[in-house]
Amino acid sequence: MTYCVALKLKDGIICLSDTRTNAGVDNISKYKKMFTWEQPGDRVICMMTAGNLAITQAVISLLDENIERAEDGIETLYTAPTMFRVAEIVGDAMRIVMGRYGPGLSSAGESSASSIVVAGQRAGGAMRLFQVYSAGNFIEATEDTPYFQIGEHKYGKPILDRVITEETPLNMGVTAALLSMDSTLRSNLSVGMPLDLAVMRKDGIGFEQLRRIEEGDETFSQLSEAWSAALRGAFDQMVEIPV
């Protein structure tokens, strides 16, 4: 499985993904699920993938190959005029790949279901956050629900539901994303370290942070332990309410 979360806050967008892939519990591998494209000052794009690994890898490869074939007049991630058009290009690539492998997977009883979170900003445009489905269609995050989760999303949802609004400052958003990931890591073996974190500040048109958080990372471990302690502290306060 996979867990990826993206928050679109008033100050910027945060993307966080794990790196575990499994075909059964006895076949676990490490794959990067975050992919980035950056032309500082012009555009910044971050994608995260979940679902059938062969499908999502093919979509990303197709997008990258098309960038190299840009002289053929194909519109690419680097030539698309808007983030909406970027989402359409990702959706088109998804449809092409699904058209090629979907029926075969389906007849073999395998799932081809895949999803891609597309986040970013084009100079002169607004920050946008999309979720592209297997059929290539997509939805956009709005202020009512300023985040998307793909993959193993349930464990990490309660913390987001309680603390995230569009007004949440960017640094608190990073903390919330990491705590949401921490809850998932603790409860589900199919989600695993290391993590990839990307932070795009509004109108920065570039990555303010783009880094890998390795197993045993001191800050993440400290955050995880402090959160456990704070939760237990919060829980201990609850005893005053007799039920």
Added chain:
Amino acid sequence: MTYCVALKLKDGIICLSDTRTNAGVDNISKYKKMFTWEQPGDRVICMMTAGNLAITQAVISLLDENIERAEDGIETLYTAPTMFRVAEIVGDAMRIVMGRYGPGLSSAGESSASSIVVAGQRAGGAMRLFQVYSAGNFIEATEDTPYFQIGEHKYGKPILDRVITEETPLNMGVTAALLSMDSTLRSNLSVGMPLDLAVMRKDGIGFEQLRRIEEGDETFSQLSEAWSAALRGAFDQMVEIPV
């Protein structure tokens, strides 16, 4: 869906279930999923059900009908000498019902998957907590994992993983179960109020608490709000760790 949680602590067993049943989001009903049998001083049994409602209702009805036919020499929930034997009787009833309806459901493409948590104590025996599967087989909670969850279990697992051990006092266990339910209620519409709560103290051989918590229940609302506030407070402390 459903969410039921049972904790087996050193001081007793706690069972908590919701009451929402749905066949699609446009067909939502209220059904009790907790069933109890009590002969104070002799035995106390609490079951909670999840999965195909027709299957679990048939199992409970069969168990109850057999109690009335006890004179025919059938071993029942009220004559079984041990809790292990109770779990076997429940498993046998599950196998009979699944044998009758499982193939038809399967050929119609419907899920017959069901599970039943069986908790209780027989005078002279230990407290036992079992989870019975669709095939009638079952597992028992041990000190390593002193709880079972059935139904929509993911949202409410992180809190249990962090605060519950076998040593947790009974009142704190009730609080943890309610907070686990609260997290699930907030994140998933298919789990809904009211709740049914049962508390069996060790060697009490009877229900210390057996009550319904209605929508708007003052104590539960207070607990829910206090927990939200405490979580947000805990989250605010996290800002001291720059990530």
